[in-house]
Amino acid sequence: MENRPLEYDYTVAKMFMFATIALGIVGMLVGVILAFELAFPGVNTILGSGVAEYTNFSRLRPLHTDAIIFGFTLSGIFATWYYVGQRVLKVSMAESGLLMFLGKLHFWLYLVIVASVVVTLLAGITTSKEYAEFEWPIDIAVVIVWVVWGMSIFGLIGIRREKSLYISMWYYIATFLGIAMLYVFNNMEIPTILGTNGIGESGFGDWWHSVSMYAGANDAMVQWWYGHNAVAFGLTVPIVAMIYYFLPKESGQAIYSYKLSLLSFWGLMFVYIWAGGHHLIYSTIPDWVQTMASVFSVILILPSWGSAINMLLTMKGEWQQVASSPLIKFMVLGSTFYMFSTLEGPIQAIKSVNAIAHFTDWIVGHVHDGTLGWVGFMIMASLFHMAPRVFKREIYSKSLMATQFWIQTLGVVLYFTSMWIAGITQGMMWRAHDEFGNLAYSFIDTVTVLHPYYTIRAVGGTLYLVGFLLFSYNIYKTMSARPVEESELQNASPMGA
Amino acid sequence: MFHWLEKHPFFFAVGVFLVISFAGLIEVVPSFADKSRPVIGTKPYSTLELAGRHVYIKNSCNACHSQLIRPFKSETDRYGHYSLSGEYAYDRPFLWGSKRTGPDLHRVGNYRTTDWHENHMLNPPSVVAGSIMPAYPWMFTNKANVDTAYAEQLTIAQFFSVPYNKAVPMKDGSTKVVKMGSTLADAHALALAEAKVIAADMKNQDVKDAVAAGNIPEIVALIAYLNSLK
Numbered sequence: 144m145e146n147r148p149l150e151y152d153y154t155v156a157k158m159f160m161f162a163t164i165a166l167g168i169v170g171m172l173v174g175v176i177l178a179f180e181l182a183f184p185g186v187n188t189i190l191g192s193g194v195a196e197y198t199n200f201s202r203l204r205p206l207h208t209d210a211i212i213f214g215f216t217l218s219g220i221f222a223t224w225y226y227v228g229q230r231v232l233k234v235s236m237a238e239s240g241l242l243m244f245l246g247k248l249h250f251w252l253y254l255v256i257v258a259s260v261v262v263t264l265l266a267g268i269t270t271s272k273e274y275a276e277f278e279w280p281i282d283i284a285v286v287i288v289w290v291v292w293g294m295s296i297f298g299l300i301g302i303r304r305e306k307s308l309y310i311s312m313w314y315y316i317a318t319f320l321g322i323a324m325l326y327v328f329n330n331m332e333i334p335t336i337l338g339t340n341g342i343g344e345s346g347f348g349d350w351w352h353s354v355s356m357y358a359g360a361n362d363a364m365v366q367w368w369y370g371h372n373a374v375a376f377g378l379t380v381p382i383v384a385m386i387y388y389f390l391p392k393e394s395g396q397a398i399y400s401y402k403l404s405l406l407s408f409w410g411l412m413f414v415y416i417w418a419g420g421h422h423l424i425y426s427t428i429p430d431w432v433q434t435m436a437s438v439f440s441v442i443l444i445l446p447s448w449g450s451a452i453n454m455l456l457t458m459k460g461e462w463q464q465v466a467s468s469p470l471i472k473f474m475v476l477g478s479t480f481y482m483f484s485t486l487e488g489p490i491q492a493i494k495s496v497n498a499i500a501h502f503t504d505w506i507v508g509h510v511h512d513g514t515l516g517w518v519g520f521m522i523m524a525s526l527f528h529m530a531p532r533v534f535k536r537e538i539y540s541k542s543l544m545a546t547q548f549w550i551q552t553l554g555v556v557l558y559f560t561s562m563w564i565a566g567i568t569q570g571m572m573w574r575a576h577d578e579f580g581n582l583a584y585s586f587i588d589t590v591t592v593l594h595p596y597y598t599i600r601a602v603g604g605t606l607y608l609v610g611f612l613l614f615s616y617n618i619y620k621t622m623s624a625r626p627v628e629e630s631e632l633q634n635a636s637p638m639g640a
Numbered sequence: 641m642f643h644w645l646e647k648h649p650f651f652f653a654v655g656v657f658l659v660i661s662f663a664g665l666i667e668v669v670p671s672f673a674d675k676s677r678p679v680i681g682t683k684p685y686s687t688l689e690l691a692g693r694h695v696y697i698k699n700s701c702n703a704c705h706s707q708l709i710r711p712f713k714s715e716t717d718r719y720g721h722y723s724l725s726g727e728y729a730y731d732r733p734f735l736w737g738s739k740r741t742g743p744d745l746h747r748v749g750n751y752r753t754t755d756w757h758e759n760h761m762l763n764p765p766s767v768v769a770g771s772i773m774p775a776y777p778w779m780f781t782n783k784a785n786v787d788t789a790y791a792e793q794l795t796i797a798q799f800f801s802v803p804y805n806k807a808v809p810m811k812d813g814s815t816k817v818v819k820m821g822s823t824l825a826d827a828h829a830l831a832l833a834e835a836k837v838i839a840a841d842m843k844n845q846d847v848k849d850a851v852a853a854g855n856i857p858e859i860v861a862l863i864a865y866l867n868s869l870k
Contacts, residue, residue: 180774181741184765187774196778201700267698271733300649308646316649317656324661335788338795344824348791358800359728361672363736368668405642412656416663425710426736427725432667439663502706502740574714582717586743591770 151229152237153533155246159222160526160533162250164615166214166257167522171608173207178601182594197265205276206264211514212274212377214257219522220318220381221249221292226529227311227388228296232303239302245295252288256281268351272366274373275329278351282330289326293319310404314384317412321376329369331356360427364420371419374510378518380411382481383450385525390454390474393528394464399456403449410446414439421492424501433494440492447485454478469544473524476552480516484509499574504593504600505566512559515551515607523614530618536625543617551610557603565596679726681811684793684802684818685868687827688834688856691789692865695779695858696735704741704773707869720747730802742773749870754841757863762844776859780847784861790827793820835860838867 180186180200188195196202225246229235236243259281263269269276277285296319300308308316332353339345357365391398398404420428420436455478458464464471487509491500500506527544531537538544572592575583645652685693696702709715711722723746728734759766762780764773796802797820804820821827832851838860839851847857 181772184772184774192777195774199699199774199776201703201774204700204703267700269697269700271697271700271702271735273738297649306647307643308649308652313646313652313656316653317660320653320657321660324657324664328664333795333799335791335795338793338798339791341794341798342823347824348788349785352788352792354792354795355732357672357732359731359734360725362732362734363728364668364671366734368664409659412659413662416660417667419663420667422738423736425712426708427723427728429671432671435667498710498712501710502738504739507739573718574712576714576717582714586718587768587770590741590772 149233149235150237151226151235152243153226153529154243155236155250156222156225156529157533158247158250159218159225160529160618162218162254162257163215163222163522163526164618166210166218167519167611168608168615170207170210170215171604171611173203173210175601175604175608177203177207178597178604182597182601196267202265202267205269205273206261208274209260209264209276212373213260216378216514216518216522218253219385219525220377221253223381223385223388223522223525223529224292224296224315226533227384228299228315231305231309231312231388232299233305234299234303236299239298242295242298242302245291245298249288249291249295252284252291256284256288259284263351268349270330270332270353270355272329272355273370275326275366275369277330279330279332279334279353280351282326282332285326289319289323293323309388310398310408311384311388313408314380314387317408318376318381318384321372321380325369325372325376329365363423363426364428364432367422368416368419371422372416374513375411375415378514379415379447379481382518382521383407383411385521386450386454386474386478389521389525389528390457390471390478393468393470393474393524394458394461396457396459396461399453399459403453407446407449407453410449411443414443414446418443418492421497424492424494424497437492437494437497441489444485444489448482451478451482451485469541469548470524470527472545472548473520473527476548477517477520477524480512480520480555484513484517487512499570500566503566503569504562504596505570508559508562508566511562512555515555515558519607519611520551523611526618527614530621534622534625535628536621537628539617539620539624543613547610547613547617550613551607554603554606554608554610557599557606561596561599561603565593565600568592568596677726678729678808679724680809682727682729683808683810683816684730684796684804686818686830686834686864687786687789687793687821688784688831688838688861688864689868690792690865691784691786691831691856692858692861692863692868693735694785694789694792695862696865697733699776699779701745702735702737704737704739706737706740706744707746708736709744709746715744719744720750730796732796732800745866745869747870749867752866754838754863754867755843757866758842758844758859761859761862779858779862780844782858784831784856784858786828786831786856787824789831789861790821790824793827831856831861834864838863 187199190198268278332355334353335348336350339347355362417439418436420432421440424433465475490496569589572584572589577583645655709719709723716722761776763775764771797804804818807815807817810816819830821830835851835856839848850857
C-alpha cells in the first residue's frame with residue numbers, strides 16, 4: 144500500500160455544518176425579534192394580531208434558547224466531532240459501514256427532533272423547565288439520538304489507530320456522559336395518561352402531557368443542577384474540545400502545557416457540577432447547598448482560566464498571527480471572552496452580589512457574553528477552519544471574515560455593556576427605599592428606565608446576526624464559487640498568502 | 641495514571657462519570673430524603689386552577705415572572721411574606737422563574753383581582769402605563785383544557801399521594817377539602833362551578849356567554865390560578 148496520508152470522510156460533518164448554519168440563523172433571528180419586543184412591545188404583533196399567539200415574546204423565548212443551545216451549538220458540536228474525531232483517532236468514517244450508517248441516522252433523527260421541538264414550542268407544549276422544555280415523547284427521542292451519538296463516538300474509538308486519546312477527545316467524551324446523566328435525571332416525569340386508568344375511562348387529556356417526578360424546591364434543585372450544567376457540558380466542555388484542536392492546527396503551534404490541560408480538564412469535571420445551586424441563592428433550598436454552590440463557583444475560575452490561559456500561551460511567540468489572520472482573531476477573542484465570562488459568573492455567584500444581580504438583565508448579559516463571544520466565535524472559527532478541508536476549496540473571502548469579526552465584536556460589546564447597566568440599575572432600584580423606609584420605586588419605574596438599554600441590546604444583537612449572515616454567505620460562496628482543489632488541503636492555512 | 645487512562649477509553653469514561661456524579665450525590669440526593677412537606681395552609685390545586693396553571697406554562701409566563709420572594713425587606717415590602725419551601729409542595733413543575741422582566745407573582749392573589757387581571761391580560765398598558773407586557777387576547781377565546789388538568793390530578797393523587805378529597809389544615813385552624821371529580825364529567829362540573837364564580841366578576845360578554853354555555857375560556861382558568869397564589 145502506498146504511503147500517503149489518510150483521507151477522511153466528511154459526509155456527516157458536512158450535514159451538521161449546514162444544520163449549524165441554518166439553525167444559527169433561526170435562533171439568532173428569533174433572539175433579535177425578542178430583543179426588539181422588549182424594547183418596542185408593538186413588535187409582539189408584527190405579523191398581525193391574528194397570529195400574535197405565535198410571535199409573542201413568551202412563546203418565542205424558549206424557542207430562542209433551545210434553537211441556540213440544541214440547534215446551533217449542538218449541531219456545531221456534532222459537526223466538529225465528525226471532523227475532529229476521525230483526525231485525532233487517525234481513522235476514517237469510510238472504513239466502517241456501520242459507523243457511516245450511525246452517523247447519518249444521527250443526523251436525520253436529530254433533524255426530526257429539531258422539527259418537532261419547533262412545532263411543539265410554538266404550540267405552547269412545554270414542561271416550562273428551562274432548556275428542558277420538551278415533553279416526554281421528545282425526551283425519549285433525544286435519549287435515542289444521544290445513544291446513537293455515543294455509539295458513534297465509542298465505535299470510532301474502537302477502531303482507532305492512534306492509541307492515546309487527544310485532549311479534545313476527553314472533552315467530547317465528557318460532553319456525551321455529562322449531558323446524558325443530566326438530561327435523564329432532570330426529565331424524570333410521569334405521562335398523565337397513565338393516571339387516567341384509575342377511574343375506568345382511560346385515555347383523556349393530551350397524551351403528550353406529563354408531570355414532573357419532583358415537586359417544588361426539589362424540582363428547582365434538580366432543574367438547576369441540570370440547567371447550570373447543561374451550560375457546562377453543552378456550552379463549555381465541547382467548545383474547549385474545539386479550541387484544543389483548532390487553535391493549534393490553525394496557528395501551527397503546539398499546546399503550551401500538557402499538565403495544565405490535565406489540571407483544567409479534571410478540575411472542570413469535578414468542580415462544575417457543584418456550582419448549579421448558585422441559580423437558587425436566597426431561594427428556599429437548603430442554605431448549605433447555596434453556600435457550597437457559591438464557593439465552588441469561585442473555585443471554578445481555576446480550571447476555566449487554566450484552559451483559557453493554556454490557549455493564549457499556545458500563541459506565545461506567534462502573536463503576529465492575531466493581527467494577520469481573522470480566524471486566529473476569532474479564537475483568541477473567544478478564549479478571552481471565555482476568561483471574562485468565567486470571571487463574571489463567579490462574581491455573580493457571590494451571595495451579596497447575587498442579591499442584586501439575580502432576576503435582572505445582568506444575568507442575561509452574562510449568558511450572552513459567554514454564548515456570543517465564546518461559543519459563537521469558536522463554532523464559527525471551527526467551521527471556517529473545516530470548510531477549506533471539507534469542501535477542498537479555499538475560503539471565499541478573507542476580508543469578509545475580518546469585517547464579520549469587527550461587526551460581531553461590536554455587537555457583543557454593545558450587548559453585554561447595555562445589559563450590565565440595565566441589570567445593576569434594575570437591581571438597585573428594586574431595593575431602594577426612601578427616607579421613610581418605603582420602597583422608592585414602583586415596579587413599572589424599573590421597567591421603563593430600561594428602554595434605552597433594551598434598544599442598545601437589540602442593536603447589538605442585530606449586528607451579531609448581520610455578522611452571522613456574512614459568515615453564512617462566506618461559507619456558501621466557499622462551497623460554490625471557489626475552484627475545487629485536487630485533494631484535501633493538508634497544511635496550507637486558508638489565511639496563508 | 642493519566643497517561644494510562646488516556647489509552648484506555650472505557651476506564652477514562654468511567655473516571656469522568658465518577659468525578660461528575662459526585663456533586664449531585666452530595667448536594668441533591670440528601671434533600672430528597674427530607675422531602676419538601678407542605679406548610680399549614682398549602683392545599684392542592686383545584687381542577688380549574690390546575691388548568692390555569694397549564695395556561696400559565698403554555699404561554700411561558702415564567703419566562704418573565706418569578707414566583708419566589710427572597711427574604712429581603714425590599715421584596716417583602718413589595719410582594720408580601722418571603723416564600724417558604726413547603727408552599728411549593730404541590731408545584732410540579734416548580735415555577736420560580738429566573739428573570740423578572742415583570743414583577744413576582746408568588747402572592748399576586750393577595751393584591752390583584754379578577755377584574756384587574758381581565759383588563760390587564762387584554763391590554764396591559766391600559767392598566768399599567770408604560771408596561772411592555774404583550775396582550776393575550778387569544779386566552780379569551782381558546783378553551784381551557786380541563787381533561788388534561790383532571791388527568792394530571794388523577795396522576796399526582798395516585799403516584800404522589802397528593803391529598804385530594806381529604807381535609808387539609810388551614811392557618812386559622814380550620815380544614816379545607818379540595819375536591820377532585822370521581823369521573824371526567826364530574827371533574828368538568830366542578831371546574832365549571834368554579835369558573836362561574838370567576839366569570840361573575842368579569843365584564844367580557846363573550847367569556848360570560850361561553851361559561852354560561854358550559855365552556856371555559858383559558859382566561860377564566862388562568863385567573864382562577866392567579867387568584868390562588870397567596
